[in-house]
Amino acid sequence: MKIFNDINELRKHLEIYRTEGKTIGLVPTMGYLHKGHISLVQKSVKDNDITVLSIYVNPTQFGPTEDLDKYPKDLENDKKLAKEAGVDVIFIPTNSVMYLDNHATYVNVDNLTDNLCGKSRPTHFRGVTTIVTKLFNIVQPNGAYFGQKDAQQAIVIKKMVKDLNMPIDIIICPIVRENDGLALSSRNTYLNTEERNQATILYESLQKSKECIKNGEQSATIIKDMIKEMIEEKPSATIDYISIVNEDTLEDIDYIQGNILIALAVKIGQTRLIDNLRMEVNLIC
Amino acid sequence: MKIFNDINELRKHLEIYRTEGKTIGLVPTMGYLHKGHISLVQKSVKDNDITVLSIYVNPTQFGPTEDLDKYPKDLENDKKLAKEAGVDVIFIPTNSVMYLDNHATYVNVDNLTDNLCGKSRPTHFRGVTTIVTKLFNIVQPNGAYFGQKDAQQAIVIKKMVKDLNMPIDIIICPIVRENDGLALSSRNTYLNTEERNQATILYESLQKSKECIKNGEQSATIIKDMIKEMIEEKPSATIDYISIVNEDTLEDIDYIQGNILIALAVKIGQTRLIDNLRMEVNLIC
Numbered sequence: 001m002k003i004f005n006d007i008n009e010l011r012k013h014l015e016i017y018r019t020e021g022k023t024i025g026l027v028p029t030m031g032y033l034h035k036g037h038i039s040l041v042q043k044s045v046k047d048n049d050i051t052v053l054s055i056y057v058n059p060t061q062f063g064p065t066e067d068l069d070k071y072p073k074d075l076e077n078d079k080k081l082a083k084e085a086g087v088d089v090i091f092i093p094t095n096s097v098m099y100l101d102n103h104a105t106y107v108n109v110d111n112l113t114d115n116l117c118g119k120s121r122p123t124h125f126r127g128v129t130t131i132v133t134k135l136f137n138i139v140q141p142n143g144a145y146f147g148q149k150d151a152q153q154a155i156v157i158k159k160m161v162k163d164l165n166m167p168i169d170i171i172i173c174p175i176v177r178e179n180d181g182l183a184l185s186s187r188n189t190y191l192n193t194e195e196r197n198q199a200t201i202l203y204e205s206l207q208k209s210k211e212c213i214k215n216g217e218q219s220a221t222i223i224k225d226m227i228k229e230m231i232e233e234k235p236s237a238t239i240d241y242i243s244i245v246n247e248d249t250l251e252d253i254d255y256i257q258g259n260i261l262i263a264l265a266v267k268i269g270q271t272r273l274i275d276n277l278r279m280e281v282n283l284i285c
Numbered sequence: 286m287k288i289f290n291d292i293n294e295l296r297k298h299l300e301i302y303r304t305e306g307k308t309i310g311l312v313p314t315m316g317y318l319h320k321g322h323i324s325l326v327q328k329s330v331k332d333n334d335i336t337v338l339s340i341y342v343n344p345t346q347f348g349p350t351e352d353l354d355k356y357p358k359d360l361e362n363d364k365k366l367a368k369e370a371g372v373d374v375i376f377i378p379t380n381s382v383m384y385l386d387n388h389a390t391y392v393n394v395d396n397l398t399d400n401l402c403g404k405s406r407p408t409h410f411r412g413v414t415t416i417v418t419k420l421f422n423i424v425q426p427n428g429a430y431f432g433q434k435d436a437q438q439a440i441v442i443k444k445m446v447k448d449l450n451m452p453i454d455i456i457i458c459p460i461v462r463e464n465d466g467l468a469l470s471s472r473n474t475y476l477n478t479e480e481r482n483q484a485t486i487l488y489e490s491l492q493k494s495k496e497c498i499k500n501g502e503q504s505a506t507i508i509k510d511m512i513k514e515m516i517e518e519k520p521s522a523t524i525d526y527i528s529i530v531n532e533d534t535l536e537d538i539d540y541i542q543g544n545i546l547i548a549l550a551v552k553i554g555q556t557r558l559i560d561n562l563r564m565e566v567n568l569i570c
Contacts, residue, residue: 007450021304104396105414105448110389129390130449137450163390164415165292165422 001083003090007138010091014052014139022049026141028132031055032072032186033081036176040145043173045086052139053082054091056098060106061127072189091139098134106130109156109163115250116152116263117274120240128153129160136168143169147176149183151261151276155250175275177203183275190271198234199268202275205230209262210277218256218283220244231266240265240272247278256281286368288375292423295376299337299424307334311426313417316340317357317471318366321461325430328458330371337424338367339376341383345391346412357474376424383419391415394441394448400535401437401548402559405525413438414445421453428454432461434468436546436561440535460560462488468560475556483519484553487560490515494547495562503541503568505529516551525550525557532563541566 004010017024025044029037044051055078062068075092082090106126112118113125136144146154154172161170176184181203182196191199205227212223224242231237245252247259263276289295302309310329314322329336340363347353360377367375391411397403398410421429431439439457446455461469466488467481476484490512497508509527516522530537532544548561 011452019306100448102396103448105392105394105445107449108391108393110391111387112389134448134450137452140452160390163385163388163419164392165419167296167422167425 001079001087001090003079003092005092005094005097007093007097010089010138013089014050017050018140023142024048024050024052024139026052026054026135026139026144027087028054028056028135028144028146030057030071030186031078032074032189033078034176034184034186034188036147036149036184038081038085039176040147040173041082041085041087043171044143044145047143047171048141050088051086052089052091052141053087054093054135054139056091056093056131056135058098058127058131059095060099060130061124063121063123066121067187067190072186091135098131107133107160107164109160112152112156112159112250115245115252116241116243117265118152120265125153125156129156132157133160133164133166136166141168143171145171145173147174148172148278149175149185149274149276151263151274151278152250155247181207183273185273187271187273191268195236195269195271198236199273201231201234201237202264202266202273206262206264206275206277210279213256213279213281220252220254220256223256223262227262227264231264234268236269238267240267257283286364286372286375288364288377290377290379290382292378292382295374295423298374299335302335303425308427309333309335309337309424311337311339311420311424311429312372313339313341313420313429313431315342315356315471316363317359317474318363319461319469319471319473321432321434321469323366323370324461325432325458326367326370326372328456329428329430332428332456333426335373336371337374337376337426338372339378339420339424341376341378341416341420343383343412343416344380345384345415346409348406348408351406352472352475357471376420383416392418392445392449394445397437397441397444397535400530400537401526401528402550403437405550410438410441414441417442418445418449418451421451426453428456430456430458432459433457433563434460434470434559434561436548436559436563437535440532466492468558470558472556472558476553480521480554480556483521484558486516486519486522487549487551487558491547491549491560491562495564498541498564498566505537505539505541508541508547512547512549516549519553521554523552525552542568 025048027040057071107129158170180200209223227242243263245261247261265274310333312325342356392414443455465485494508512527528548530546532546550559
């Protein structure tokens with residue numbers, strides 16, 4: 001496994017693979033790897049000759065009051081897990097490598113970034129789409145792997161790739177969960193024991209919603225109220241949003257039908273967690 | 286010479302060249318080719334194994350009151366000139382090929398697009414950087430060729446490529462002029478005889494400025510006032526802007542020193558023309 005911090009050296013190395021006709025998969029991460037990241041790596045290793053893992057905590061996707069400075073890091077463990085999972089190349093740039101002092105170019109996806117996390121984190125997706133574009137241009141992968149846990153991110157990136165004709169396949173992998181249902185996230189490490197116990201409410205309320213919809217509930221308001229009630233029972237929980245949206249437009253829906261996404265953002269103590277559930281609901285009248 | 290309207294067919298064709306290890310040059314144009322465009326093609330043909338010319342009048346870079354609908358077209362002549370100049374592939378997409386109905390992704394270069402043409406055409410550069418990104422992703426050229434006549438465009442595209450790590454060399458070619466100095470532009474075809482005669486004032490005032498600066502004039506205001514006076518003598522002329530800027534920042538300067546750009550936009554009758562002059566001014570005290 002090779003490790004690069006420099007863009008030109010990485011490119012030179014990847015060029016060797018490319019001239020050999022090898023396919024390259026990219027797994028962009030912010031490090032502090034968990035089994036969710038590893039599932040992306042495993043899928044890339046399966047699909048491609050070469051897998052590149054990037055580890056970069058991208059400042060432009062954090063708001064001024066967010067956890068940029070305390071985002072967890074464990075580079076040695078990341079390297080160990082990456083190697084075990086079959087990563088060929090790790091790219092670990094510094095901020096000065098990734099952003100020129102007078103950086104001025106941003107990629108924006110309109111509309112899809114207005115709702116959900118885009119509402120509470122107004123500059124977040126501009127940061128994500130910009131850094132992902134940069135990583136795509138640096139690595140020039142055949143495919144790039146993202147997790148369904150960041151549902152809006154997945155949809156926004158797919159839209160960007162389509163709108164800008166990026167020659168890259170975007171592969172979205174399922175959410176990986178703890179045994180009790182909590183979606184894996186590097187931020188779970190912030191939770192204390194009590195908060196960790198309460199955090200399962202996101203998954204539990206999504207499962208309960210699924211059950212209700214399967215039993216015929218068609219009102220988004222009724223489902224959202226039920227989720228709200230369940231979450232508010234947890235003393236550490238503060239709701240950021242509970243949304244039920246059309247999965248193509250990410251616009252709120254009243255009536256549950258078609259490809260829907262139930263998406264939650266909840267602060268447990270000081271830790272903002274997200275989770276979601278996709279459903280295809282076809283009502284037969 | 287091959288002609289493509291479809292993105293996938295073009296890509297399939299270019300992939301053949303790429304696997305043969307051939308280099309590809311891209312010359313993006315809006316058609317109605319003149320010797321300025323041809324000079325870009327000739328440079329690309331000299332630098333690369335394969336030259337791709339794109340012809341596309343991109344609606345997103347026109348303002349609502351601009352000349353999108355009447356932009357001149359002569360596809361048969363374009364094909365003839367392209368073939369003579371050594372173009373290997375022409376890409377001529379339609380609007381529905383280039384923009385999905387719900388297109389939502391734009392590339393923005395901040396700061397450099399605030400002044401000069403960005404001031405009078407506020408959404409112009411967003412359209413340019415977005416379409417150029419799309420063409421880069423479709424063609425994946427080794428190099429792309431643009432003219433110095435669109436000085437701000439050249440600087441903005443170079444900045445975008447640098448900021449987003451696009452793996453493409455940007456080559457800026459000199460302005461090609463008529464014998465009397467008028468910079469070649471597809472829009473010159475709009476000018477009637479009287480306007481055509483008056484249109485040389487852009488070049489003449491730039492030449493006069495160069496002379497004054499060479500003779501030691503250091504005040505941007507004095508140079509700009511002189512240009513203004515010269516242009517205002519022409520009855521068909523309406524000044525959009527006369528600017529002297531730092532070539533790196535495109536910010537107005539008062540004192541003429543370093544790498545400067547004198548840039549003009551003037552309406553001659555109904556036709557908006559631009560021209561510019563770059564100078565490196567090193568004063569010895």
